[in-house]
Amino acid sequence: MNVRLRITRQMVERTLDDLQRPHDFAYERVGFIFCKQSEIPSGVLLLPYRYQALRDEQYIADETVGARFDSSSIREAMQIALTDGSSALHVHLHDHKGIPGFSGTDRREMQSLMPCFVNMRPDRVHGALVLSLDSAAGLVWSTGRADSERMRITVIGPTMKFFG
Amino acid sequence: MVAEDHIQELRPLCSDLKTTSEAGIDYVLLPGLKMPDGCSPAVVDCLLCLGPRDGYPNRLYFAQIVNSRGARNWNGQNIRIAERNWFAYSWRVPEGLRPIEALIAHLQALR
Amino acid sequence: MENRFSRQSFLGPEASSIFSECTIGIVGLGGGGSHIAQQLAYLGIGRFLLYDSDKAEATNMNRLIGASFEDARQGTRKVEIAARSISAVNPGARVHCYPCVWQEAAKTIREADVIVSCVDSYAARQDLEVTARRFLIPLVDIGMDVFLVDNNAHIAGQAILSVPNGPCMRCLGFLNDENLRREAEEYGAAGGRPQVVWSNGVLASIAVGIVASLLTGWNGPLSNGEYLHFDGNTNKVWRSPRLNFAPERCSHFPEDFVGEPAFG
Numbered sequence: 007m008n009v010r011l012r013i014t015r016q017m018v019e020r021t022l023d024d025l026q027r028p029h030d031f032a033y034e035r036v037g038f039i040f041c042k043q044s045e046i047p048s049g050v051l052l053l054p055y056r057y058q059a060l061r062d063e064q065y066i067a068d069e070t071v072g073a074r075f076d077s078s079s080i081r082e083a084m085q086i087a088l089t090d091g092s093s094a095l096h097v098h099l100h101d102h103k104g105i106p107g108f109s110g111t112d113r114r115e116m117q118s119l120m121p122c123f124v125n126m127r128p129d130r131v132h133g134a135l136v137l138s139l140d141s142a143a144g145l146v147w148s149t150g151r152a153d154s155e156r157m158r159i160t161v162i163g164p165t166m167k168f169f170g
Numbered sequence: 171m172v173a174e175d176h177i178q179e180l181r182p183l184c185s186d187l188k189t190t191s192e193a194g195i196d197y198v199l200l201p202g203l204k205m206p207d208g209c210s211p212a213v214v215d216c217l218l219c220l221g222p223r224d225g226y227p228n229r230l231y232f233a234q235i236v237n238s239r240g241a242r243n244w245n246g247q248n249i250r251i252a253e254r255n256w257f258a259y260s261w262r263v264p265e266g267l268r269p270i271e272a273l274i275a276h277l278q279a280l281r
Numbered sequence: 282m283e284n285r286f287s288r289q290s291f292l293g294p295e296a297s298s299i300f301s302e303c304t305i306g307i308v309g310l311g312g313g314g315s316h317i318a319q320q321l322a323y324l325g326i327g328r329f330l331l332y333d334s335d336k337a338e339a340t341n342m343n344r345l346i347g348a349s350f351e352d353a354r355q356g357t358r359k360v361e362i363a364a365r366s367i368s369a370v371n372p373g374a375r376v377h378c379y380p381c382v383w384q385e386a387a388k389t390i391r392e393a394d395v396i397v398s399c400v401d402s403y404a405a406r407q408d409l410e411v412t413a414r415r416f417l418i419p420l421v422d423i424g425m426d427v428f429l430v431d432n433n434a435h436i437a438g439q440a441i442l443s444v445p446n447g448p449c450m451r452c453l454g455f456l457n458d459e460n461l462r463r464e465a466e467e468y469g470a471a472g473g474r475p476q477v478v479w480s481n482g483v484l485a486s487i488a489v490g491i492v493a494s495l496l497t498g499w500n501g502p503l504s505n506g507e508y509l510h511f512d513g514n515t516n517k518v519w520r521s522p523r524l525n526f527a528p529e530r531c532s533h534f535p536e537d538f539v540g541e542p543a544f545g
Contacts (some may be wrong), residue, residue, distance in 0.1 A: 012417040014446045017536070042540025044416065046391045053417055053539035071404050160394065162445050164505055165498030168299060177388070188544035193411055193451070193533050199544060222458050224404050225465025245465075248384040250408040252542040255384045 007155060009131055009146045010048030011095075015163030017054050025099040032065040034072040034098055038083045041093040042121060043061070043130050052093055052157070058083065059158045071111060073098065077164070080119070084126055089120055094123050097135040105169070106138040108145060116154070120147040133157065142169045172196050172220060172269065179270040180218075186203035190252050195221040197252060198269060206280045208239045217256055218273055224249070224258075227265035230276035231256035286325055292499040299496050301327035301338035302396040306393030306418075308332045308409060312476045313423050315346035316485030318363040322370040324493060329367055329376045330362040330393055330518055332383035342479040360434055368490045375458075379382040381410070391416045398422040399483035402475065403460045407523040408449055415541075421491050425513070436480050436513025439521075440487040442495070447505035448527035449534055455508065455523075480513045485542045487518065505529060 017039070025035045032056040037059045041052040060079045087094040096116060102137040108116070116134040123132035124147050133146035133154065142161070143155040161167040171190050180187055184200040191197070198218040198246050205212055215233035223229060223245065235244050240274070246258030261276040286297045286345050296457040305326050307314050310333040318329065324462065336356040337348045345352075345359070349365035372439040380387040391461040394417050398409050406422055425438030443449050491507060493502045508521035 014417065014536070016446050016530075044391060044540045045388065047389055051391060051416065052416075055537040055539050155531070163442060164421065164447070164495070164503035166394070166419070166495055167344060190542050192413075192538075192542065193407075223461070224463035225458075227359075248382050249404070250348045250412060252385060252386045252544075253387070253412075255387070 007148060007151075008046075009052065009133075009148075009155060010046070010049065011052045011054070011135070011157050011159045012142055012162055013039070013054045013159065015161055017057060018137065018142075018161055021057050021097060022099065022139075024057070025097070025137070026101075028060040029062060029065060029073075029113065031067045032041075032057065032073045035065075036060060036073050036075060036096060036098040038086075038149070039095040039097050039135060040086055040090060041095060042132060043093045052095070052131070054095075055092070057097075057111075058086065058087070059122075071115075077150075080122070084123060085088070087127055087132070091130070093130045094132045095135045096120070096133070097137065100136055100138045103139045103141070105141045106143050107135040108134070108136055110134065113145075113154075116145065116147075119156070123147075124149050135159075143162070171212075176269045179268065180273065183270070183273065192252055195219060197225055199252070200259060200273075205236055206238070206277055209280055210237045217254075218269060219251075220269060220272070222265070224278060226262060228263055228267070228272050228276075229258055230261075230273065231258045233257070236280060240279060240281060242279060287389055288322070292418070292493060292497045296493075296497045297325055298500065302385055303496060304328040304330060304388045305492065306332070306383075306396040306398065307363070308367055308396065309399030309401065310363040311335065311341065311401070311487075312344040312346075312478065312481040313485050314343075315359070315363055315366070315396055316396070316482055317399065317423075318348055319366045319370065320485060320489040321492065322367040322374060324489065325371065327349055327371075327374055329364075329374060330379065330389055330457075331363050331522075332378065332379045332390070333358060333359040333363075335380050336466035337362060340473060342493070344476055344481055346478075356385070360384075365514045383455055387412065389460065391418075393418055394419045395495060396455040397488055397492065403456055403464050405462070406450060407456055410456075413425050413443065414445055414449065414531075415463075416511060417539060418497055419444045421488045422487045422494075423452065423513070425480045425484055427477075429515075431452065435510075436476075436477070438484045438511040438513065440484055440491065440507070440509045440511070442491050442503065442507035445534070446536065448529075449531045451533050452527045452531050453506070453508050453521070453523050458502075480511070481519070482514075483513075484511055 040056040044051045059123040062078040097144040128149035131148040133145040135144045144157040188199045200216040202218040217231040218228045242259035261279040289495040332421045364376040419442040428435045
């Protein structure tokens with residue numbers, strides 16, 4: 007399936023601002039971007055309308071990973087996706103310039119998390135977005151597919167950026 | 171935002187009505203609205219626009235052109251609102267009316 | 282044709298691949314749109330969505346780029362003329378012709394990375410901008426008019442860039458209730474609107490320049506929108522002072538105004 011994400015520069019900046027905030031013990035922050043999903047002739051278009059930061063108290067201390075978050079954060083994200091009928095994208099930051107990649111840990115975590123969203127709302131794709139300081143990459147999961155697919159990302163602003 | 175009591179006044183004419191807003195203008199979707207006698211089709215999805223738009227203080231849009239006893243000038247064709255295409259005739263209804271009054275006044279043109 | 286884009290290498294090393302992978306929707310393939318289609322083909326745009334229900338006729342032949350005498354005689358569809366122009370320059374470009382008003386193929390326009398609006402009414406612009414905002418697509422709009430003042434003809438035109446979250450055409454004062462009301466009152470007034478090829482060409486070229494900047498950032502970041510006036514009598518182009526007063530964030534299209542409409 008052809009999945010395209012169009013995200014405004016303002017939302018990317020707001021997301022980066024949050025993800026770059028220091029946390030008392032978590033090495034990195036994560037959040038969720040919620041998207042309206044629309045059909046296009048070649049596939050699916052995701053249009054972000056809301057960024058949801060995790061609250062400080064929703065992080066769990068775990069030195070083996072960059073960030074571990076509690077079940078309340080996942081429940082809240084799933085509730086928003088269900089209530090709004092939207093697609094949920096888990097988002098985190100790789101603090102460098104250049105094209106970010108999903109690490110083995112990223113993929114494993116998302117492979118276990120995203121099917122929960124898909125099962126809850128199978129008429130939507132859900133996925134993961136990783137941002138770098140100047141780039142982005144994304145994966146999506148959809149019903150009927152065991153594995154993720156890449157999504158094409160366009161950042162909308164006075165200069166457009168294309169990734170994937 | 172359309173006042174709730176104004177919306178309730180419309181329900182006897184269309185129980186499935188819904189509201190939406192686009193570019194700062196409020197609309198009431200009236201699915202399967204019954205047309206005045208003599209019209210074809212007899213039932214049409216309509217969209218009541220409650221704000222100034224296209225040079226009209228308010229306007230009633232139809233999902234298709236309606237044949238009526240009184241010939242109308244359908245000067246609004248393929249107007250895109252809320253991701254659907256609509257049609258409208260030239261008919262001016264004063265502003266300041268309640269939605270039910272505006273709707274009845276617009277439908278009057280088809281009698 | 283390896284060196285095809287060597288003269289535009291200053292647009293950046295990624296420019297050619299960006300252009301070739303980009304989809305541009307052009308609504309209206311008349312005097313302005315026909316210029317734009319041809320120029321974008323020269324730029325290297327790889328995919329076009331073309332919307333126009335009209336056919337070529339004699340009165341177009343003072344300005345319809347790519348149209349031949351035979352096209353006017355036979356009534357060739359304007360989208361087909363534009364497609365032919367594009368393919369002649371870039372045979373590899375994928376061109377999708379929709380010989381109808383764009384609203385009748387509305388879902389297809391969602392695929393566009395940029396929409397170029399060459400429509401001929403405020404009402405049409407209003408509708409197209411709403412769709413562009415819903416689907417987070419930057420919109421470049423051009424138009425020209427000829428006004429008679431004391432029996433003297435004055436040519437005026439505009440080029441506007443409307444970027445999602447940035448000021449819209451209402452924020453910029455170009456679309457307003459007064460213009461729309463006056464247009465509705467004049468609906469059906471006899472006669473076609475005066476149009477000339479050189480003014481269309483100037484505005485079309487400005488639009489293509491805006492598209493190129495938007496896609497590549499070669500000229501540094503554009504401001505969050507653009508509004509340029511063109512005076513066809515003095516051949517001057519200048520930035521509208523309205524940009525100084527436009528809000529940084531649009532107040533007519535909130536950030537959550539995306540996708541299919543929500544009904545309550």
